[in-house]
């Protein structure tokens with residue numbers, strides 16, 4: 001059975017959510033963040049040397065990096081509507097957003113979170129760069145969601161799961177207050193039964 005190493009308030013919610021959507025059997029091992037540093041406990045480092053969540057174990061494979069874990073889980077499901085087929089014109093749109101969530105959007109959001117944790121005067125060189133990247137990324141996302149219902153077109157896919165968790169970090173940092181399209185999108189996907197089951201578990 002697939003074993004999911006879940007860290008509270010983390011990207012491993014993506015994995016629980018996808019497993020709920022796919023209705024695949026799995027077990028969860030809970031790891032709790034240190035209440036002061038918010039870092040992962042050493043128990044996670046015993047599973048994978050990077051000491052980060054998510055990690056899954058299955059048939060002797062130990063796999064980290066949420067995007068790779070999503071693709072692996074989709075490969076385990078017999079048939080799924082959550083990843084357009086390679087012959088589908090939406091496939092490469094799916095792939096773009098699946099990677100965008102970690103490869104592009106996570107950097108300015110996590111940097112905003114970290115910068116808020118230290119004393120800054122608002123003129124440090126990073127501030128301008130991060131603000132510019134955030135504006136670019138969030139405008140691109142808002143424009144996409146204005147023309148289509150989901151990231152890979154009109155059908156919900158695993159790319160939505162990847163993007164939602166990063167967008168929730170942004171919402172918590174109040175970065176989406178002037179983006180009603182993105183807020184409405186989040187409300188819509190958070191209504192899914194599998195999302196709510198994953199949140200209840202996490």
Ligand SMILES: N[C@@H](CCC(=O)N[C@@H](CS)C(=O)NCC(=O)O)C(=O)O
Nearest residue numbers: 010011039040052053054065066102
């Ligand atoms: N790009 C990786 C990021 C993994 C990551 O940074 N996970 C965070 C949780 S959201 C973590 O484990 N943080 C705890 C720590 O670094 O101690 C992925 O998508 O899986």
